[in-house]
Amino acid sequence: MPILVGDYYIPDLKLPEEHRPIGKYGRMHREYLREVHPARLNTLILTGELWTYLADLNEQAQERLDAIMEQMKAAEGVTEELKRTCQMEWVQRCNNIHNRAEEIVLHEMIYS
Numbered sequence: 435m436p437i438l439v440g441d442y443y444i445p446d447l448k449l450p451e452e453h454r455p456i457g458k459y460g461r462m463h464r465e466y467l468r469e470v471h472p473a474r475l476n477t478l479i480l481t482g483e484l485w486t487y488l489a490d491l492n493e494q495a496q497e498r499l500d501a502i503m504e505q506m507k508a509a510e511g512v513t514e515e516l517k518r519t520c521q522m523e524w525v526q527r528c529n530n531i532h533n534r535a536e537e538i539v540l541h542e543m544i545y546s
Contacts, residue, residue, distance in 0.1 A: 452485035459495035460488035463544045495543045502535040 436443035456464070464484075467475040478484040507513075512531065517524040 447482075449482040450486070452489060454485075454489035455492070456485065456488040457492035457496070459539070459544055460492035462540070463491055464488055466545055491543065495539050498543065499532075499535050499539045502538055503531055506531045506535060 435446055437446050464475070467478075475484070478487055507528070510527065510531065512524065512527045516527075
């Protein structure tokens with residue numbers, strides 16, 4: 435039922451509640467939508483699907499990042515053995531892999 439405010443009726447919209455966090459990638463994509471696709475952002479807001487959409491995207495992006503990192507670690511020989519023998523090199527290579535994998539995820543999922 436609409437609510438009467440002065441001379442105007444305002445719709446009483448009830449949006450579904452979403453309790454999952456939107457996370458880093460959800461926030462980045464929301465900002466991308468705000469800057470590049472404002473009509474899409476408004477549609478998601480008005481239909482009440484924004485939070486669910488961003489939470490799903492964040493989960494998918496995190497899963498994709500983990501999968502890419504595991505593939506890169508296997509391809510480049512970054513193993514637990516390397517971690518035991520030379521920790522600083524292992525950290526350096528893992529950070530490098532993480533940064534490259536994140537760039538892939540950002541290009542494929544967040545800024546597209």
